[in-house]
Amino acid sequence: MKIIDNLSENSNHKKYILDMIRKSDELFIASPYLMRDFNILFNNEVLSGLKKINLITTLQPNSIDQIKKVYSLKSLIEIPKIKSGEIECKISLNNKLHGKIYIFKNSSNYVGGLISSANFTDSGLYINHEWGVTVTEEDGLNELENSIKNTIEPKFEILSHKSILRLLNHLNSFINANGEPDDDDIDLDLTEYLETEGAEKKKSESNGGGGSYRTYEYKITKQYLETWQNFFNEFVEFKKKNNEVTVPRDYENRSLYTWYRKQKIFNTNGTIPLDHKKKLEKVGFYFGDGHEIRWARIWEENYELLKAYFDDYGNSDVPHTRDKNDTFYSLGNWVAMQRTYNNQEVLSDYKIEKLNDLDFIWSKDLPEFNPRNNQWMDRYQELKEWTVMHGDAHVPQTNPDGTQNKLGRWLNDQRHLKRKGRKKSNGTIRYLDGERVDLLLELGVDFDHETNKHIDSFEKQLQEFLSFRYQYPVLNPPAGTFKKERDNLAQWRHKFDKLPEWKQKRLKDEKIM
Numbered sequence: 001m002k003i004i005d006n007l008s009e010n011s012n013h014k015k016y017i018l019d020m021i022r023k024s025d026e027l028f029i030a031s032p033y034l035m036r037d038f039n040i041l042f043n044n045e046v047l048s049g050l051k052k053i054n055l056i057t058t059l060q061p062n063s064i065d066q067i068k069k070v071y072s073l074k075s076l077i078e079i080p081k082i083k084s085g086e087i088e089c090k091i092s093l094n095n096k097l098h099g100k101i102y103i104f105k106n107s108s109n110y111v112g113g114l115i116s117s118a119n120f121t122d123s124g125l126y127i128n129h130e131w132g133v134t135v136t137e138e139d140g141l142n143e144l145e146n147s148i149k150n151t152i153e154p155k156f157e158i159l160s161h162k163s164i165l166r167l168l169n170h171l172n173s174f175i176n177a178n179g180e181p182d183d184d185d186i187d188l189d190l191t192e193y194l195e196t197e198g199a200e201k202k203k204s205e206s207n208g209g210g211g212s213y214r215t216y217e218y219k220i221t222k223q224y225l226e227t228w229q230n231f232f233n234e235f236v237e238f239k240k241k242n243n244e245v246t247v248p249r250d251y252e253n254r255s256l257y258t259w260y261r262k263q264k265i266f267n268t269n270g271t272i273p274l275d276h277k278k279k280l281e282k283v284g285f286y287f288g289d290g291h292e293i294r295w296a297r298i299w300e301e302n303y304e305l306l307k308a309y310f311d312d313y314g315n316s317d318v319p320h321t322r323d324k325n326d327t328f329y330s331l332g333n334w335v336a337m338q339r340t341y342n343n344q345e346v347l348s349d350y351k352i353e354k355l356n357d358l359d360f361i362w363s364k365d366l367p368e369f370n371p372r373n374n375q376w377m378d379r380y381q382e383l384k385e386w387t388v389m390h391g392d393a394h395v396p397q398t399n400p401d402g403t404q405n406k407l408g409r410w411l412n413d414q415r416h417l418k419r420k421g422r423k424k425s426n427g428t429i430r431y432l433d434g435e436r437v438d439l440l441l442e443l444g445v446d447f448d449h450e451t452n453k454h455i456d457s458f459e460k461q462l463q464e465f466l467s468f469r470y471q472y473p474v475l476n477p478p479a480g481t482f483k484k485e486r487d488n489l490a491q492w493r494h495k496f497d498k499l500p501e502w503k504q505k506r507l508k509d510e511k512i513m
Contacts, residue, residue: 002134004114006126013118013132014125018046020104024111026052028103030094030148031120033057033065034072038079040122047081052088056148058095061189067175070167070190077161091164093156093191094148100124100132103145110141155196163195173295175337189249220271224262228276231259236283245286263287302334303354316358323404339363376436379410384443393445414440418447458503461488466510 006012018041021027027050034057035041055076059069073091076082082089102114116132118124135141167190174188234256239245247260263280266272267287280287309331310316320332338355341347342362386407387393397408416422417432440447468485469475475486489512496504496513507513 001136004116004132004134006118006128006130012126013114013116013130014041016114016134017102017125020102020112020114021046022049024104024106025049026054026105026108028054028101028105028145029120030056030097030099030101031124032097032100033119033121033124034069034076035121035125036068036072036075038072038076041125042076042079044081047079047087050081050087052090053082054090054092056092056094056097056152058097059093059191059194060095061191062187066188066190067171070164070171073164074168077164089161091159091161092149092152093159093194094151094153095156095191096151099148101144101148103141110136110138112136113141113144115144156191156194158197160195160197163193167193172341175341220266220273225273228259231256232276232279235260235285239283245284299351302331305331306335306355307358310358316355316360321406322409323406325403326406379407380439382407383411383440383445387443393440393443411445414445415447455502458506462506462510462512465489465512469512 004011004013004016034055053076057069057073059066076091077089079087081087100116100119102116102120104111104113113135114132115135116130118128118130118132124130135144170190170193171188234253235247238247238256247257249257251257263272263276263285264287267277306316306318309318309328316335318328318332318335319326320336321329323329326332338347338351338360339362342352383393383395386395393411395405395408395411397405397412399405414432414436417430418437421429421431437447465485465488468477468482471477472482475489477486492499492503492507492512496507499507504513
């Protein structure tokens with residue numbers, strides 16, 4: 001047994017795993033969390049000897065983990081050697097998975113394994129303080145691997161790569177309607193759209209290679225036909241009562257939801273009785289994906305909110321703020337997402353036309369964002385009032401109670417634009433407009449305020465140390481005294497090569513280093 005940790009660059013999880021992969025032709029990973037982009041770690045040199053990858057992870061319904069996981073899995077299956085089939089890649093799910101296990105084989109023989117606290121992420125492999133122990137006993141590794149595999153539900157065993165790619169479409173539709181989620185809990189269950197390789201193959205064979213829906217083996221039985229009208233009547237009442245044409249999975253009457261699903265499945269595989277279909281169509285039954293209706297409704301609701309904003313303010317430029325308590329926080333996020341999806345060319349013509357009716361601004365780089373637009377000038381006026389009240393233009397980014405100071409964050413954004421700029425979609429850098437710079441300078445804004453504050457803080461530490469050294473030239477004060485000064489010296493010595501040049505120069509000038 002050997003302990004693996006991340007406390008040094010020479011013995012961290014990343015180095016151990018990469019070294020073991022180079023000795024193996026088969027890799028087994030069980031990890032709840034995954035790195036966003038596998039290409040960062042899995043280059044051609046690392047994968048040169050691999051023939052098989054088995055990955056077990058999670059895809060938790062109604063959680064933000066799904067968003068990250070889809071992009072992660074996509075990056076894995078689109079690695080050239082995996083996409084071409086040169087490396088067999090099997091992906092399975094276990095939503096109760098918590099342990100992190102790495103097992104390595106060569107020619108079906110176990111090369112070694114690792115049981116660890118480290119997820120297969122950048123943080124887990126070499127940033128966080130994580131510990132793991134190696135395992136070399138073949139019987140133990142075989143038992144461990146089989147134990148993990150046996151916990152996988154059949155419907156989540158060896159997922160189809162096609163279904164993983166299809167998740168992106170559902171994910172984009174969800175985000176298009178709701179914006180990028182910030183909270184852990186979201187109303188989305190992507191596991192509904194997953195297919196195993198076996199189910200995908202069976203479906204493809206039954207449909208002549210086409211089709212994209214699940215077709216559970218429901219059968220039209222005598223009992224089904226006898227009870228159909230009663231369920232139909234119940235559905236009509238449900239529709240009137242809830243103003244909905246889709247029955248949710250968690251509906252209190254599970255039998256009605258099952259009946260509802262059967263109508264869609266029988267329609268997809270062409271076995272639905274014609275009289276049933278006519279009745280369903282007459283009452284507005286929706287045979288497509290029910291989420292699409294919900295997301296379309298949410299989009300329209302947000303559009304109406306934007307229209308009300310346009311009517312009140314005369315524009316559709318809703319501020320995009322990080323403050324969740326801001327009145328326009330959700331609407332601002334939604335507006336920003338419409339720009340993003342338009343840039344990605346996934347926004348429909350219908351939505352584009354509707355937004356254009358509200359003079360929607362598709363790019364912040366357009367001329368209408370001149371130095372004196374209303375929003376910027378409103379913030380400028382706030383800053384002007386601050387300087388009159390406080391005598392300076394150094395607005396803190398947080399309030400005394402710990403909440404975010406919106407004016408302080410805005411001012412920090414202006415400093416960032418002046419010093420570093422912001423990259424535009426065409427690759428060029430946009431800096432703070434010269435007229436705005438002049439206006440802020442008139443109020444006494446120090447665009448290097450944070451840097452100067454840092455310099456002042458360092459200089460104060462330096463002077464305190466010099467005073468200490470003057471009193472004790474050989475740096476041997478009584479025990480328990482001058483702890484701060486001695487700690488600062490230790491840090492300067494330890495991190496000297498990584499300090500900014502101006503700090504190094506000051507330390508050398510004072511003959512501290």
